[in-house]
Amino acid sequence: MKNYLLYDKALEALTRRGVDLIRLAQVVYDLQSPYQKGLTVDICHENILKVLSKTEVQHTVITGIQMDELAEKKLWEGPLQTIIENDESLYGIDEILALSIVNLYGTIASTNFGYLDKLKPGIIGEYNNKTKGEVHTFLDDILSALAASACSRLAHSK
Amino acid sequence: MKNYLLYDKALEALTRRGVDLIRLAQVVYDLQSPYQKGLTVDICHENILKVLSKTEVQHTVITGIQMDELAEKKLWEGPLQTIIENDESLYGIDEILALSIVNLYGTIASTNFGYLDKLKPGIIGEYNNKTKGEVHTFLDDILSALAASACSRLAHSK
Amino acid sequence: MKNYLLYDKALEALTRRGVDLIRLAQVVYDLQSPYQKGLTVDICHENILKVLSKTEVQHTVITGIQMDELAEKKLWEGPLQTIIENDESLYGIDEILALSIVNLYGTIASTNFGYLDKLKPGIIGEYNNKTKGEVHTFLDDILSALAASACSRLAHSK
Amino acid sequence: MKNYLLYDKALEALTRRGVDLIRLAQVVYDLQSPYQKGLTVDICHENILKVLSKTEVQHTVITGIQMDELAEKKLWEGPLQTIIENDESLYGIDEILALSIVNLYGTIASTNFGYLDKLKPGIIGEYNNKTKGEVHTFLDDILSALAASACSRLAHSK
Numbered sequence: 001m002k003n004y005l006l007y008d009k010a011l012e013a014l015t016r017r018g019v020d021l022i023r024l025a026q027v028v029y030d031l032q033s034p035y036q037k038g039l040t041v042d043i044c045h046e047n048i049l050k051v052l053s054k055t056e057v058q059h060t061v062i063t064g065i066q067m068d069e070l071a072e073k074k075l076w077e078g079p080l081q082t083i084i085e086n087d088e089s090l091y092g093i094d095e096i097l098a099l100s101i102v103n104l105y106g107t108i109a110s111t112n113f114g115y116l117d118k119l120k121p122g123i124i125g126e127y128n129n130k131t132k133g134e135v136h137t138f139l140d141d142i143l144s145a146l147a148a149s150a151c152s153r154l155a156h157s158k
Numbered sequence: 159m160k161n162y163l164l165y166d167k168a169l170e171a172l173t174r175r176g177v178d179l180i181r182l183a184q185v186v187y188d189l190q191s192p193y194q195k196g197l198t199v200d201i202c203h204e205n206i207l208k209v210l211s212k213t214e215v216q217h218t219v220i221t222g223i224q225m226d227e228l229a230e231k232k233l234w235e236g237p238l239q240t241i242i243e244n245d246e247s248l249y250g251i252d253e254i255l256a257l258s259i260v261n262l263y264g265t266i267a268s269t270n271f272g273y274l275d276k277l278k279p280g281i282i283g284e285y286n287n288k289t290k291g292e293v294h295t296f297l298d299d300i301l302s303a304l305a306a307s308a309c310s311r312l313a314h315s316k
Numbered sequence: 317m318k319n320y321l322l323y324d325k326a327l328e329a330l331t332r333r334g335v336d337l338i339r340l341a342q343v344v345y346d347l348q349s350p351y352q353k354g355l356t357v358d359i360c361h362e363n364i365l366k367v368l369s370k371t372e373v374q375h376t377v378i379t380g381i382q383m384d385e386l387a388e389k390k391l392w393e394g395p396l397q398t399i400i401e402n403d404e405s406l407y408g409i410d411e412i413l414a415l416s417i418v419n420l421y422g423t424i425a426s427t428n429f430g431y432l433d434k435l436k437p438g439i440i441g442e443y444n445n446k447t448k449g450e451v452h453t454f455l456d457d458i459l460s461a462l463a464a465s466a467c468s469r470l471a472h473s474k
Numbered sequence: 475m476k477n478y479l480l481y482d483k484a485l486e487a488l489t490r491r492g493v494d495l496i497r498l499a500q501v502v503y504d505l506q507s508p509y510q511k512g513l514t515v516d517i518c519h520e521n522i523l524k525v526l527s528k529t530e531v532q533h534t535v536i537t538g539i540q541m542d543e544l545a546e547k548k549l550w551e552g553p554l555q556t557i558i559e560n561d562e563s564l565y566g567i568d569e570i571l572a573l574s575i576v577n578l579y580g581t582i583a584s585t586n587f588g589y590l591d592k593l594k595p596g597i598i599g600e601y602n603n604k605t606k607g608e609v610h611t612f613l614d615d616i617l618s619a620l621a622a623s624a625c626s627r628l629a630h631s632k
Contacts, residue, residue, distance in 0.1 A: 059409055066393060070386065075391060078378075089629065090371055093413065095585060104261070106258075111592055114586065115589050118585055118589040155563065156213060193405075213564055217567055224551060237479060241533070250533065251537050253423035276427055419578070419580075
């Protein structure tokens with residue numbers, strides 16, 4: 001049963017953080033088009049929206065983005081504020097949150113997630129670069145997870 | 159896209175091992191009915207079949223059951239034959255296979271899986287008891303995973 | 317390499333939330349003693365502290381507890397504040413965070429986690445009951461994860 | 475407590491399949507050396523052996539390799555024999571087995587696993603290429619998992 005409130009809130013949160021889902025669809029296209037004739041960026045975009053229609057995915061998107069925003073407002077206490085702000089390499093809660101999306105789409109999603117999270121192509125990499133005052137520690141992993149899950153959806157629907 | 163061949167093969171494998179899915183539906187009913195008015199064993203059964211319609215689930219069912227059968231035929235080599243035959247407690251590959259089902263259905267499925275795997279109610283427990291010559295090391299975990307995933311499907315469709 | 321700063325911060329956060337680790341050790345003892353002769357609550361306590369000595373575990377403890385505290389301060393935005401405050405049943409980010417601990421300890425930990433998370437024995441259940449103004453949505457899952465991981469550590473060290 | 479029997483059996487199985495762990499250590503070195511001054515291939519090799527000293531890892535190595543060998547002997551029934559022989563892209567049980575290793579080493583291991591599983595550098599790729607009569611459907615994922623876990627061990631011990 002689609003939860004329209006949370007779906008809208010998740011899209012709203014992504015928009016608030018400047019995410020252009022068409023550009024994320026481009027990442028999906030680049031990954032998946034070698035295996036799938038006739039694939040278009042539009043179909044990739046639709047598949048990202050399908051991923052976003054699951055309640056668990058909406059929860060992760062909304063929670064992760066607010067965790068970034070709480071860091072921008074310096075509301076985490078003690079060393080955690082610094083850890084999240086700097087996206088410290090041993091801190092893995094951002095990947096863990098992303099895995100809650102990826103796991104729902106099976107092993108093709110897991111593998112693609114690792115690949116995207118390491119190489120950070122296109123729009124994902126822009127959220128990995130640190131702009132003064134902005135924190136996207138959770139968002140770049142969420143974008144990788146959405147793209148990886150859309151790839152798996154496409155592979156399974158062939 | 160439903161893979162009819164593999165769906166049939168998975169149902170066939172379960173039947174070959176004597177699994178009555180209506181009795182597994184009863185386990186789902188017992189777990190889920192406190193939270194869901196109007197639930198019936200039939201609805202639980204339908205939800206188990208929906209879980210079984212995913213390709214990844216079919217792969218796990220078919221692979222796990224054959225792993226049990228290979229153990230009955232003594233075809234594993236060295237200590238592994240004994241480990242699988244005796245369902246040794248530190249051997250976790252059976253749970254790992256089951257997690258490939260459970261992960262697809264999110265955290266409600268994971269939690270219910272742990273609970274079922276520990277308590278092994280109803281039909282699940284019968285596959286945990288050792289009958290001379292029979293091996294169900296993988297099957298009892300797969301049954302727990304199918305039931306736990308059906309519970310999560312039901313919870314999310316309320 | 318033990319990270320003393322984060323270890324202390326994790327213990328401090330648990331203390332701040334009123335957690336008595338000896339009572340959590342009792343939960344571990346109740347679960348594990350049927351399988352392990354000569355087990356004592358003290359040994360269980362030591363094993364919980366060993367689990368807490370991993371950096372990933374410290375990150376999860378510190379992050380989860382602050383997420384609860386942010387909810388007490390009403391600092392989450394929109395529907396998420398209500399969702400976390402009420403520990404809504406479809407919200408699974410609390411279990412996901414707990415899985416980041418449990419996964420490190422293999423399948424025995426996963427299974428025990430599901431069991432504890434469902435039954436919430438002893439001190440875990442107290443954090444599941446809602447006291448006005450207090451939020452422990454993340455903490456009860458973290459306690460289940462710590463106990464389940466200590467059980468797995470014990471089982472593997474036999 | 476190190477299980478010497480299983481440790482030896484795991485090493486023996488890898489040797490039987492022609493795996494040179496020094497060449498796998500080279501993959502670890504290539505991935506990890508940009509982040510770690512003074513790293514050597516020898517240190518990477520030691521870390522792979524440490525990963526192999528965990529009982530769960532030994533179980534996975536021994537099980538996965540025998541699953542490949544059973545496919546070479548055509549002992550899987552029905553479509554499963556073809557699926558494993560051809561390493562069909564939707565079949566994810568090989569990745570699932572590998573995740574049982576990777577999960578024990580946290581998110582750095584998961585991410586590196588996805589990357590290695592996609593790019594299959596060095597010795598991993600050789601096991602991905604199909605040589606007539608040989609099946610390495612499970613082994614290439616296991617090698618990726620061992621290398622990814624060794625990377626995580628190194629990152630955490632800095």
